[in-house]
Every structure is written in C-alpha cells, then in structure tokens.
Amino acid sequence: xxxxxxxxxxxxxxxxxxxxxxxxxxxxxxxxxxxxxxxxxxxxxxxxxxxxxxxxxxxxxxxxxxxxxxxxxxxxxxxxxxxxxxxxxxxxxxxxxxxxxxxxxxxxxxxxxxxxxxxxxxxxxxxxxxxxxxxxxxxxxxxxxxxxxxxxxxxxxxxxxxxxxxxxxxxxxxxxxxxxxxxxxxxxxxxxxxxxxxxxxxxxxxxxxxxxxxxxxxxxxxxxxxxxxxxxxxxxxxxxxxxxxxxxxxxxxxxxxxxxxxxxxxxxxxxxxxxxxxxxxxxxxxxxxxxxxxxxxxxxxxxxxxxxxxxxxxxxxxxxxxxxxxxxxxxxxxxxxxxxxxxxxxxxxxxxxxxxxxxxxxxxxxxxxxxxxxxxxxxxxxxxxxxxxxxxxxxxxxxxxxxxxxxxxxxxxxxxxxxxxxxxxxxxxxxxx
Amino acid sequence: xxxxxxxxxxxxxxxxxxxxxxxxxxxxxxxxxxxxxxxxxxxxxxxxxxxxxxxxxxxxxxxxxxxxxxxxxxxxxxxxxxxxxxxxxxxxxxxxxxxxxxxxxxxxxxxxxxxxxxxxxxxxxxxxxxxxxxxxxxxxxxxxxxxxxxxxxxxxxxxxxxxxxxxxxxxxxxxxxxxxxxxxxxxxxxxxxxxxxxxxxxxxxxxxxxxxxxxxxxxxxxxxxxxxxxxxxxxxxxxxxxxxxxxxxxxxxxxxxxxxxxxxxxxxxxxxxxxxxxxxxxxxxxxxxxxxxxxxxxxxxxxxxxxxxxxxxxx
Numbered sequence: 001x002x003x004x005x006x007x008x009x010x011x012x013x014x015x016x017x018x019x020x021x022x023x024x025x026x027x028x029x030x031x032x033x034x035x036x037x038x039x040x041x042x043x044x045x046x047x048x049x050x051x052x053x054x055x056x057x058x059x060x061x062x063x064x065x066x067x068x069x070x071x072x073x074x075x076x077x078x079x080x081x082x083x084x085x086x087x088x089x090x091x092x093x094x095x096x097x098x099x100x101x102x103x104x105x106x107x108x109x110x111x112x113x114x115x116x117x118x119x120x121x122x123x124x125x126x127x128x129x130x131x132x133x134x135x136x137x138x139x140x141x142x143x144x145x146x147x148x149x150x151x152x153x154x155x156x157x158x159x160x161x162x163x164x165x166x167x168x169x170x171x172x173x174x175x176x177x178x179x180x181x182x183x184x185x186x187x188x189x190x191x192x193x194x195x196x197x198x199x200x201x202x203x204x205x206x207x208x209x210x211x212x213x214x215x216x217x218x219x220x221x222x223x224x225x226x227x228x229x230x231x232x233x234x235x236x237x238x239x240x241x242x243x244x245x246x247x248x249x250x251x252x253x254x255x256x257x258x259x260x261x262x263x264x265x266x267x268x269x270x271x272x273x274x275x276x277x278x279x280x281x282x283x284x285x286x287x288x289x290x291x292x293x294x295x296x297x298x299x300x301x302x303x304x305x306x307x308x309x310x311x312x313x314x315x316x317x318x319x320x321x322x323x324x325x326x327x328x329x330x331x332x333x334x335x336x337x338x339x340x341x342x343x344x345x346x347x348x349x350x351x352x353x354x355x356x357x358x359x360x361x362x363x364x365x366x367x368x369x370x371x372x373x374x375x376x377x378x379x380x381x382x383x384x385x386x387x388x389x390x391x392x393x394x395x396x397x398x399x400x401x402x403x404x405x406x407x408x409x410x411x412x413x414x415x416x417x418x419x420x421x422x423x424x425x426x427x428x429x430x431x432x433x
Numbered sequence: 434x435x436x437x438x439x440x441x442x443x444x445x446x447x448x449x450x451x452x453x454x455x456x457x458x459x460x461x462x463x464x465x466x467x468x469x470x471x472x473x474x475x476x477x478x479x480x481x482x483x484x485x486x487x488x489x490x491x492x493x494x495x496x497x498x499x500x501x502x503x504x505x506x507x508x509x510x511x512x513x514x515x516x517x518x519x520x521x522x523x524x525x526x527x528x529x530x531x532x533x534x535x536x537x538x539x540x541x542x543x544x545x546x547x548x549x550x551x552x553x554x555x556x557x558x559x560x561x562x563x564x565x566x567x568x569x570x571x572x573x574x575x576x577x578x579x580x581x582x583x584x585x586x587x588x589x590x591x592x593x594x595x596x597x598x599x600x601x602x603x604x605x606x607x608x609x610x611x612x613x614x615x616x617x618x619x620x621x622x623x624x625x626x627x628x629x630x631x632x633x634x635x636x637x638x639x640x641x642x643x644x645x646x647x648x649x650x651x652x653x654x655x656x657x658x659x660x661x662x663x664x665x666x667x668x669x670x671x672x673x674x675x676x677x678x679x680x681x682x683x684x685x686x687x688x689x690x691x692x693x694x695x696x697x698x699x700x701x702x703x704x705x706x707x708x709x710x711x712x713x714x715x716x717x718x719x720x721x722x723x724x725x726x727x728x729x730x731x732x733x734x735x736x737x738x739x740x741x742x743x744x745x746x747x748x
Contacts, residue, residue: 168615185612190479190507356593356612356619358480363534366617370570387567394530397501398482 002256003230005218005238006211010098016133018140021101027146029109029220034154037220042113046216048224050236055081055172055209056287056327058311067196068114069204077205078116079181080107080213082123083165083172086287087349088329091240092210094252096123096130100137104160106213108146109220111158114206119160122177125167134162169353173401174207176355187357188401211240232258235310239328246280246334248272261285261307261314262299265332278334282417285314286326288346289406291413292339293323319413339418340425343410344369344376350407361404364395368411380426389415435512439463439486440520452505452516453484457695464695465518466528466557468535468642469594470506471697477599478506481592482531483557487524490515502527525561532561537568538617539643540589548644550657553696554592573617580610580623581630583649583708584638588620591645597621597637604701605633621645632671635707639690639698650708651679651687660686662722667715671703677722678713685711691722
C-alpha cells in the first residue's frame with residue numbers, strides 16, 4: 001500500500017467540516033508556517049521537495065515560486081487553478097468535494113510563503129456545487145481566525161475568494177484564466193510577460209493547480225527532503241490519478257510516483273484490470289491532450305523496460321513511442337474501442353473549445369474534426385489520413401497557447417500508432433472490369 | 434542597442450524593438466507579412482501567425498534557439514539574436530500552413546469584393562498560397578448584420594485580426610463593437626446590432642486587412658485599380674485632414690487615410706472627411722499618391738511593385 005498524503009482521510013465522516021478536519025491534524029501547516037517559519041524557508045522547502053505542477057505541464061513549483069517578482073508597494077496574487085477541464089481528469093473535483101479544507105489550508109500556507117494577501121480560487125462553472133462546498137469551508141476558516149486579519153494572532157492577513165468561471169476549457173490556460181478572473185473574455189495572453197511578472201491586474205501572480213497547492217501542506221509538515229524521498233528521480237511525492245475507461249475500478253487514486261504502470265492497471269488496489277475480461281488496446285495516460293499509446297508501449301518502453309508512473313518514464317521515447325503523465329487523467333480503452341471514433345470525439349472537443357484568437361487553432365481544429373468525422377463514419381478519402389497528419393503538423397507549435405498542441409497531439413499519435421485502423425475504414429473503390 | 438541578424442542582414446536597433454520592426458528597418462525583402470499587427474495600435478498582433486519566424490540563436494548571453502516559431506510582431510530582439518525568415522524552408526512551409534488556414538473558410542468572393550486589389554489576404558495567398566484548396570467542406574457563413582449606413586460588415590470575409598476592435602477601443606470614444614462567440618464561429622459585431630456611430634469609427638475600414646469592413650459610400654462603385662489616388666488635404670477641425678482621394682475622372686469615389694509602405698494609415702481621419710466630402714472642391718489636391726508594396730494600383734502594372742516576391746515570380 002503506497003503512502004497517501006492528500007486524500008488519506010477521504011473516508012472519514014464529516015471530514016469536509018473544519019472541526020473534523022482539525023481533529024485529524026488539519027491546519028497544522030498554517031500554524032507551523034506562520035509561527036515558526038519564514039516565507040523564504042517555506043519556498044526553500046518546496047524547492048527541496050522537488051514538487052512539480054500537477055496541472056499537466058509538470059513545471060517545478062519551487063522554481064515557479066522563486067520567479068515571482070516582488071516589487072515594493074505592488075500587491076502579489078496567488079490564484080488556484082481549479083478549472084479542471086481536461087477530459088479524463090477529475091482528481092481536483094474529488095479532492096475539493098471530499099476535503100475542501102485541504103485546499104484552503106494549502107492556499108493559506110502558500111500565500112504566506114509568497115507574501116500574498118489576496119488569493120483566488122478560480123473554479124470551473126460546471127463545478128458550481130463544489131464552489132459552494134469551498135465557500136462553506138472558507139467561511140469556517142474565517143470564523144476560526146485562519147483567514148482574514150491577523151491570522152492566528154500574527155501580523156499576517158489573507159483574504160481568500162472563490163470565483164466561478166463560465167465553463168470554458170480555455171480558461172484552464174493560466175493567462176486566459178487571469179483574463180476571465182479580471183472579468184474579461186477568456187482569451188490567452190501573449191507571453192511574455194509571464195504571470196510571475198505581470199499577471200492578475202498586471203501584478204505579479206502565481207497560478208497553481210489545486211493538487212499542487214494541496215501538496216504544499218504535507219511538504220511543510222514533513223519537510224522538503226522527506227517529501228523528496230517518495231518517488232523516483234525528478235518525479236517526487238504522490239500524485240492523484242483519475243482512472244477511467246474500460247477498467248474494473250474507475251476512480252481517483254493517490255499513488256506514489258514510481259509505481260509500475262502494470263501494477264496500477266491490473267492490481268486490485270487500483271484499477272483492478274480491464275473490464276469484462278477483455279484486453280487493453282490503448283491508453284491515454286495523462287488527460288486527453290497527451291498522445292494515445294498502444295497497450296504494449298504503455299506497459300513497457302520501446303527498450304523493453306517496465307513503464308513507471310513518473311513524468312520521465314511515461315514520456316520515455318518521446319512522442320514516437322511514449323506519452324506524458326500530464327494531469328494524470330488515465331483513460332484505458334479495451335480491444336473493442338474504435339480509435340478513429342475516439343479521435344473524432346476528441347477533435348470535436350478541441351474544436352468546440354478553441355477560443356478563436358489565433359488562426360491555426362481556430363481554423364485547424366474545425367477542419368480536423370470534419371475530416372476525422374468523415375473517416376470515423378466510413379466515408380473518408382484515401383488522402384484524408386495524410387491530410388489530418390498535415391493539419392495537425394501545421395497547428396502544433398504555431399499557436400499562442402498550448403491548446404493548439406493539445407489538439408494536435410492526439411491526432412498525431414492516433415495516426416502514428418493506429419494507422420491501419422483508419423485505412424480499414426476508407427471505402428475501397430470498386431474496380432471496373 | 435541590441436544587434437540582430439535577420440536572414441543574414443545585421444542591424445542595430447533600439448531596446449524594445451520587436452523582430453518585425455527590426456526586419457522592416459532592414460527592408461521589405463526580409464520583413465515578414467502581417468495580417469493582424471498594426472504599429473499604430475497598442476497590443477495588436479500575435480493572432481494571425483503569418484509573421485512567424487525562427488529564432489536560431491536567442492542572444493549572445495543565451496545562444497539557445499527558441500524551440501518553436503515565434504510571432505515576430507510580439508517578440509523583442511535580444512543582443513546577438515539570429516533570426517531566419519524567408520531563408521528557412523520550415524518557416525516558409527509553416528506560413529503556407531497559416532495562409533491555408535486563413536483561406537479555408539474565406540469565401541474567395543474577390544470578384545465582387547470592394548477590397549480586391551488592396552487586400553492583404555489576396556497578396557498573402559498570391560505569395561504563399563496553394564493554387565487549389567484541400568478543404569472540401571462547406572465554408573462557414575454568418576448571418577448578415579447591419580452596423581449602420583456608413584460601414585459595410587461582411588463577416589464571412591473576416592480573419593479575426595482584432596485590428597478593428599483595437600481601433601474602436603483606442604481611437605474612438607465608447608467602443609460599441611467587439612468579438613462575440615468563440616472559436617471558429619467567433620465574429621465581430623456590434624452589441625444588439627447597434628450602429629457604429631462616432632467621429633472616428635470609419636478608421637476600422639482602413640485597418641481591415643480584408644474585405645470584412647468596407648466603405649458603404651463606395652460600395653460597388655468601381656474596382657480600386659480603375660480609380661486614381663491623389664493626396665489631398667482640407668482644413669478639418671476634427672482631424673489632420675490629410676487624406677487620399679480615389680478619383681474617377683473628376684468624381685471623388687472614396688476617401689481614405691494615407692497609407693504607408695506597410696499598408697498602415699499614417700494618420701487617422703474623421704468620418705466627415707471620409708464619408709461626407711465627396712467633391713473635389715472640398716479638397717486641396719497635392720498630387721498623385723504613390724502606392725507601393727501592397728497594391729496593384731500604383732502603376733497598373735504588377736511588375737513595378739516593390740515587393741521582391743512578385744519579381745521572383747517573374748510576373
């Protein structure tokens with residue numbers, strides 16, 4: 001049984017209340033941080049922990065924090081990205097719904113470390129009921145003196161707000177999120193400047209995923225070095241995985257990074273194997289944007305090494321034979337799944353969610369959807385597969401934000417690994433006698 | 434003062450210069466085409482991706498190349514930076530891709546479009562486009578919207594460059610139009626079909642790179658290459674009064690702002706000059722307007738154009 005740091009109390013009755021949460025050691029990190037640590041020391045611990053952003057990109061959190069500009073007389077902001085919209089990812093919802101105080105506690109401790117006095121949780125529109133849960137938790141924290149003026153009698157003050165978004169996938173991109181939070185149209189900004197220099201309202205801002213912020217709590221409690229002992233290499237700590245698809249036990253699992261993928265898929269403790277006694281055909285291991293890979297490449301790298309649940313191992317072999325850990329949206333497909341139909345579904349999503357700012361994504365995603373639809377429905381042309389490949393190649397890397405890449409990678413990987421399946425769907429021309 | 438090398442030409446530029454500006458300083462042979470960037474409009478650029486270039490060396494301090502093509506209009510030069518534009522087959526191909534994307538849903542109704550002849554998308558398609566399309570689906574269309582008696586909105590032709598939105602925002606008071614909806618159904622429009630009505634709103638026509646916003650008072654009057662551009666001015670209490678008149682015989686068919694080498698207006702003009710002064714006696718005519726780089730109008734001959742791409746093509 002792996003170590004659990006984030007959702008170990010998930011089944012405790014009434015853990016969503018401040019009282020029960022505190023009985024189980026909650027808010028100790030706030031106490032420890034404010035009373036015994038300096039902000040710099042906390043940032044140092046986070047750096048030592050090797051924690052990497054849990055939203056998908058995996059950028060080292062400590063480094064992100066140390067980039068935050070600190071000009072005199074200018075407010076700084078911490079924004080929690082709770083706009084969890086990546087298809088196949090639902091870990092943040094689970095965490096916020098079950099243990100809302102874990103996020104609130106992480107927000108307070110992180111805000112203290114960053115010298116922030118106003119922090120926001122930007123939550124996606126579809127999670128409206130979760131926003132209510134969070135607001136209740138924040139209310140309790142204010143009443144207990146954990147938020148507001150002079151937290152725990154210190155001279156540190158923090159206000160924490162929840163903002164509900166309109167439900168656009170693009171608002172999960174950090175600069176689009178900031179635009180939306182400012183009350184504008186949720187279009188990604190052109191970078192640089194990065195949020196660490198000019199973010200919310202033009203002030204230095206750190207944007208972190210829910211799980212990243214929640215992970216700051218155990219890091220402060222156990223120390224960065226201790227946290228870094230969990231996991232392998234540069235993939236330290238635990239990670240929440242949203243397991244879905246054709247498995248026996250879909251759900252949210254907290255794993256220690258470094259767990260063999262095979263164990264994750266087949267052991268009773270986690271996914272419990274493929275449903276109905278079928279075989280696994282393919283898997284998207286990190287949310288819909290990362291490349292889909294066939295079962296044999298999921299379990300073993302091209303070099304024959306067992307694949308592990310780490311940032312490095314899952315991307316071993318690059319896009320040719322690997323994928324990415326991404327947000328941990330682990331989607332498993334059984335042998336009867338149509339990859340072209342799956343691709344069409346993803347294309348439709350990205351087309352719908354493209355913000356329309358830059359040309360390749362605005363026009364390309366719609367085009368890919370139409371071609372993929374034709375292919376999946378069996379009306380494709382022999383040139384369509386190469387056309388799809390060409391379109392994705394011309395989107396990838398040429399857009400303002402990563403949505404273009406996210407739309408292109410599934411197409412590239414589906415064609416790379418399952419080309420025959422697409423070819424089989426193209427009607428054969430009748431030969432004239 | 435940082436030094437930057439673009440396609441083998443080295444130039445020293447002031448701090449804060451973008452790659453695009455530096456390339457324009459070198460000359461049209463290295464300057465990337467632009468569809469959304471407009472030097473007179475703050476925060477413009479970055480959307481269309483036609484001006485992408487490859488940074489092969491970041492700077493003297495950090496010589497690493499940039500991993501992806503960058504929008505030259507929004508990327509600042511660093512000392513020692515090396516950039517490839519037309520000399521990079523990869524960039525030329527990527528630009529072809531962008532042009533293809535811009536054209537797949539464009540109606541290609543040039544024969545009835547008033548912008549034809551001075552349309553940047555036409556130029557771009559001519560230089561970088563394919564002779565046929567790979568897009569065999571129905572093209573996107575929008576419902577027609579009336580935005581007043583002076584400006585014709587043709588949303589089907591729009592490439593969402595945001596120039597008009599920024600013009601309305603930065604040049605006129607009380608912006609009444611913007612971008613509605615999302616993705617490939619996003620459109621520029623006025624809120625609840627409100628008419629655009631203020632003294633400088635006509636400038637959105639001049640900044641539009643395509644035929645999405647055209648002059649209603651000039652609608653279907655003439656192809657632009659049959660009109661003769663002359664510089665003229667008048668004493669205007671609202672604007673500089675410096676304009677270009679487009680004449681057919683003695684008739685003033687159209688009034689626009691004066692545009693520079695890059696197709697950008699030199700000075701904004703007011704609606705009175707643009708729409709209401711259509712008699713030669715309203716104006717003091719200075720002499721013929723030289724139109725180069727982006728237009729077939731200048732000499733009525735394609736081969737006289739300054740743009741080297743046309744020369745290469747031998748047209």
